[in-house]
Amino acid sequence: MFSYRHAFHAGNHADVLKHFVQVQLLQYLNQKDVAYSYIDTHAGAGVYALDGPQASKNAEYETGIGPLWERTDLPPALAEYVNLVRGMNPSGKMRYYPGSPYVAEQVAREMDRLRLFELHPSDSRLLFENFTKLEEHQAAQGKRSTVRGKRIIVNKADGFMGVKALLPPPSRRALVLCDPPYEDKQDYRKVIDMLNDALKRFPAGTYAIWYPVLQRIEARNFAERMKKLPAASWLNVTLSISGPTPDGIGLHTSGMFILNPPYTLEPILKGVLPYLVQVLGRDKGAGFTLESGEMTTTKSGRTTSKT
Numbered sequence: 001m002f003s004y005r006h007a008f009h010a011g012n013h014a015d016v017l018k019h020f021v022q023v024q025l026l027q028y029l030n031q032k033d034v035a036y037s038y039i040d041t042h043a044g045a046g047v048y049a050l051d052g053p054q055a056s057k058n059a060e061y062e063t064g065i066g067p068l069w070e071r072t073d074l075p076p077a078l079a080e081y082v083n084l085v086r087g088m089n090p091s092g093k094m095r096y097y098p099g100s101p102y103v104a105e106q107v108a109r110e111m112d113r114l115r116l117f118e119l120h121p122s123d124s125r126l127l128f129e130n131f132t133k134l135e136e137h138q139a140a141q142g143k144r145s146t147v148r149g150k151r152i153i154v155n156k157a158d159g160f161m162g163v164k165a166l167l168p169p170p171s172r173r174a175l176v177l178c179d180p181p182y183e184d185k186q187d188y189r190k191v192i193d194m195l196n197d198a199l200k201r202f203p204a205g206t207y208a209i210w211y212p213v214l215q216r217i218e219a220r221n222f223a224e225r226m227k228k229l230p231a232a233s234w235l236n237v238t239l240s241i242s243g244p245t246p247d248g249i250g251l252h253t254s255g256m257f258i259l260n261p262p263y264t265l266e267p268i269l270k271g272v273l274p275y276l277v278q279v280l281g282r283d284k285g286a287g288f289t290l291e292s293g294e295m296t297t298t299k300s301g302r303t304t305s306k307t
Contacts, residue, residue: 010048011061011097013280014254017239018210019103020081021256025175026107028262035111036173039166041159042180043116044099045126051095063241067279069094075275077268100177114152115166117159124156160194168202179210188218195229206260213238213253223257231259233294237269243285266292
């Protein structure tokens with residue numbers, strides 16, 4: 001149950017897609033002077049050492065943040081994400097990579113609330129320790145505490161269940177990020193169940209789901225199932241760095257499915273995805289897909305998804 005450790009995959013091409021989209025979603029929420037809640041259902045450890053034994057084992061960051069690190073021609077929107085990673089590496093050497101909780105902490109404002117769930121015993125401990133270190137660093141700079149106050153709360157709990165108690169948020173604004181490991185095929189069902197329940201509790205929320213594109217049947221049908229959820233609109237984006245290998249092993253494609261995305265996200269992705277394919281692509285199988293749709297109500301009252 002607890003075999004997956006994201007440290008082995010930190011900074012890979014899937015993280016680039018996920019965290020780039022996350023930054024854009026948070027920045028859009030920042031435009032309105034009203035607080036919001038950021039809810040992370042599978043937060044991980046928060047920060048990863050790329051020179052550590054886990055990340056360096058397969059060096060998956062060489063498929064993602066590595067090729068982007070010293071580029072001087074980054075599209076402006078992509079540069080915002082890369083500069084965030086550079087900011088946690090002041091020496092200029094690429095040693096640390098942020099998980100989604102750290103990305104959220106850096107982009108969200110002081111008024112916003114972060115609710116982080118991680119059930120893995122080792123990663124939940126590391127998550128709390130990493131944010132405690134961040135608190136100490138902020139205190140040394142004369143900034144107010146964020147971890148033990150109301151702004152950031154770390155929960156050693158199942159995020160699929162924990163999100164229920166947080167919706168709807170007091171401010172009626174929220175971004176929920178869900179990226180389970182999917183090692184257990186039941187995770188696909190749990191994501192759909194969680195989204196169905198969340199949309200009943202808080203239809204106006206933004207929900208961002210990361211998923212792997214694999215050969216297993218649950219993965220092949222996953223995006224199509226999410227298109228049928230009762231959200232006002234959706235956006236689906238995938239990034240492939242190569243074609244599938246003959247043995248089918250390894251992650252070459254991943255996706256982000258966003259329910260109720262901001263209108264600004266699709267044009268931003270149209271500008272950035274070709275660049276990512278050019279820089280990260282490894283063979284002729286590299287590419288991307290980008291599609292969107294909205295829910296429409298027919299005369300009979302039936303709700304359907306329109307692409």
